[in-house]
Amino acid sequence: MEQLLFFVCLAVTSLAGYWLGRRALGFGHVSLAAVLGSALECLGASVIFLVANVLLGTLTALAVRTLTSHFVGLYVFSDAILLPLSLVQGLAFWSWRERARVH
Amino acid sequence: MRRSHRNALDRTLVVVCRCLGAAAVLVCLAALTPLPNYLVRSLQAEARLGPADAIVVLGSGIEPDGALSPGSLYRVTQGIKLYKARLAPLIVFSGPAFGGPAAEAEVAAQLARDLGVPSEQILTETGARTTREEAARIARRLEPRAVRRILLVTDSEHLTRAMALFERAGLEVLPAPADSVSPATEGPEARLELLRRLSQELMARLYYRLAGYL
Structure with a gap:
């Protein structure tokens, strides 16, 4: 309920x-359907940024661990703040694409 | 890049983004259903409490001001409860300082002493920074004490990986889960948190398998 x-x-x-x-x-x-499709694409772009951020962060942490004596925890890159920040990245990228297509 | 190649790349990007966007919407909707609970339950180790030679409480993090993180507090409390239930005569706390004023294991040990656990029944491991290091270092510390069977305290989704590592180190393990987010939770936000922890643990398992630790 x-x-x-x-x-x-x-x-x-x-x-x-x-x-x-x-x-x-x-x-x-x-068309509302086109707008909803665009919103879905924008969300998808954010997912790509999120995955890229997590992968890059994890690989960098592992490289730092291997190449130096400094320890970087992998859990840093599972922080919830990555979600809204990746959303902003995806939103900015997709707005850029949409505007470029208009001009 | 040629115009035809650019258009093909753009079309592919649109299709990929639409699929991923739809997947993201489905994940959000899943938080309104019991699906995350089922997924977590399928990965977690069930509690199997019984007499053991030692209780091992794995680290979960410490705040910059030296206070135990909420996850750590749940684990430490569970460890002390098991000790008070006389399931083992020794309790081991693990966790480094990570640059803070005090090591997590030392703060946990102080809390245990304050709650009546005698100092001589407490062991601290402050040098291990990962689950793999915890298993190796704690097993080495317990060997001279002839400890064979341990009660392992950590989050339920983390237990399966941690148990495998401790068993590889030569110890018999009884799982004793301590969850800061209950696998039975019903709130959408808590279910999203379950999904986040689930993805985190799946990635950790993948990494441990690729690295040959499991």
Whole structure:
């Protein structure tokens, strides 16, 4: 029952966003399916950045351990902050791509 | 790069990103279902408590101000509970300082003393930085004491890998899980945390296998 509240909140704010875009801001001529596809692509780009960040961090830590006497823990790269930062990377990259395609 | 190659690369990127994006949405939706709980349960070792020669509490981290991390506190508490239940006469705490003011093992040992565990029944290992090093160093420390069977305390998803390493070091291991996030949790945020820990442990197992440690 409590989890249903999540979906209700998400549905209400999504509908409010849709109304704002379509009625108040005049975005109605753009296909919603294309926008959702683009959002999915943007999320996917963030996943690629996340995986790349974790892999690069892990390999760097292992290299530092092997080549020097300094110890770097691998758990540093499982920090939750990597998620929003990778999301920002993906968002920026995909916005760049979209703008480049328009020009 | 030629225009046709560039367009092909862009199309591939779009398809890959759409698939990964859909996968990310499914992972988020999975946090609203019991799927993460099942996945964690399938990887974890079940508790098997019984009399042993020693209780070994693995390190989980220490805060910069010298306080035990929440995960460490759960493990230390479980270790002390097992000692108080008279399941073993010796308790070993592990964990280095990682550049902080005190070693995790020493802070845990002080907490155990404060809760009534005699100093002579406590052993600390402050030099091991990974699970593999903990198994090797603790097994070496326990050998002269004729310790054969241990109760191993760590998070349940970490136990399977840790048990394999301690058994390789020549000890018989009884698993004694101590979880800071319950595998039975029902909150979406806690379930996402379960998924994060699960991925972390799967990556660690993969690394240990590739390196030949398991």
